[in-house]
Amino acid sequence: MKVLPFKIPKPGKEALVYQEDREHFFYDKLHEHEEIQISYIVKGSGSLILGDTINEYQENDILIIGEHIPHVFRSDRNTDDLSIMYTLFFTKNSFGNEFFKLTDLSEIDSFFDQSEYGIKVTSYKNKLLKKFNKLKHQNRIERIANLLQILEIILRAEKKPLSSFVYHKKYTEVEGKRMSDVFQYTLDHFKENITLETIAEKANMSKNAFCRYFKKRTNKTFLQFLIELRIEYACKLLYKEKELPVAEVSERCGFQNIANFNRKFKEIKAMTPTQFRLSM
Numbered sequence: 001m002k003v004l005p006f007k008i009p010k011p012g013k014e015a016l017v018y019q020e021d022r023e024h025f026f027y028d029k030l031h032e033h034e035e036i037q038i039s040y041i042v043k044g045s046g047s048l049i050l051g052d053t054i055n056e057y058q059e060n061d062i063l064i065i066g067e068h069i070p071h072v073f074r075s076d077r078n079t080d081d082l083s084i085m086y087t088l089f090f091t092k093n094s095f096g097n098e099f100f101k102l103t104d105l106s107e108i109d110s111f112f113d114q115s116e117y118g119i120k121v122t123s124y125k126n127k128l129l130k131k132f133n134k135l136k137h138q139n140r141i142e143r144i145a146n147l148l149q150i151l152e153i154i155l156r157a158e159k160k161p162l163s164s165f166v167y168h169k170k171y172t173e174v175e176g177k178r179m180s181d182v183f184q185y186t187l188d189h190f191k192e193n194i195t196l197e198t199i200a201e202k203a204n205m206s207k208n209a210f211c212r213y214f215k216k217r218t219n220k221t222f223l224q225f226l227i228e229l230r231i232e233y234a235c236k237l238l239y240k241e242k243e244l245p246v247a248e249v250s251e252r253c254g255f256q257n258i259a260n261f262n263r264k265f266k267e268i269k270a271m272t273p274t275q276f277r278l279s280m
Contacts, residue, residue, distance in 0.1 A: 051163025
């Protein structure tokens with residue numbers, strides 16, 4: 001299977017694809033697809049790398065990923081429970097080139113614009129969950145009607161973007177494999193000391209060439225990306241393991257000293273680790 005692009009399996013000539021993922025880990029290779037993806041996380045938690053941002057997802061999240069956005073789901077590895085996700089896949093032209101251009105559907109243009117950088121829905125979630133839970137038992141016509149209702153709720157809901165930058169030039173297969181290897185290695189070893197020489201070697205590039213390459217495609221340096229990944233993991237530890245000392249959180253996340261951890265945490269989260277824990 002090619003890493004990029006990823007083809008969504010389409011039974012017959014379905015314009016709208018409904019998919020249920022029930023795995024210990026979601027598909028965790030860097031991939032992109034032409035379809036817009038609206039996903040309901042039924043069960044599970046982990047990280048989603050999309051554009052220039054590392055996001056945490058958890059049960060009952062509603063996530064929207066726009067067309068041709070490279071992304072990686074990384075399920076938490078410390079559980080034996082299944083991760084479950086219900087997803088709808090469709091394109092702007094799934095129902096004909098003119099369907100979403102109808103005057104009656106003109107408001108949906110804003111949804112397409114917002115999906116370009118990914119969206120996380122933060123309100124009306126109970127209404128959306130009810131809609132998603134009906135999909136399994138609906139026929140194709142009912143699912144299309146349900147999609148329109150879901151889009152209408154999303155338009156009214158509060159949302160936040162999942163990223164602020166997306167590399168719009170399409171990856172070649174070689175580039176997709178290279179970036180996938182970089183993300184995979186970093187996700188597996190971020191708690192350790194990763195040098196630029198090490199990660200550049202994984203990309204089969206010189207250190208300087210890799211630094212330019214990574215910055216152009218993510219709008220940040222590799223070191224920034226690594227620190228943000230560690231801080232997101234720290235947030236999870238601070239929230240889930242409330243008795244764990246901040247110094248130990250720092251060590252588990254791969255920081256060499258607590259002073260640097262506190263400084264970077266405040267730069268990214270605009271509060272100290274202790275303040276973050278209290279706010280949760």
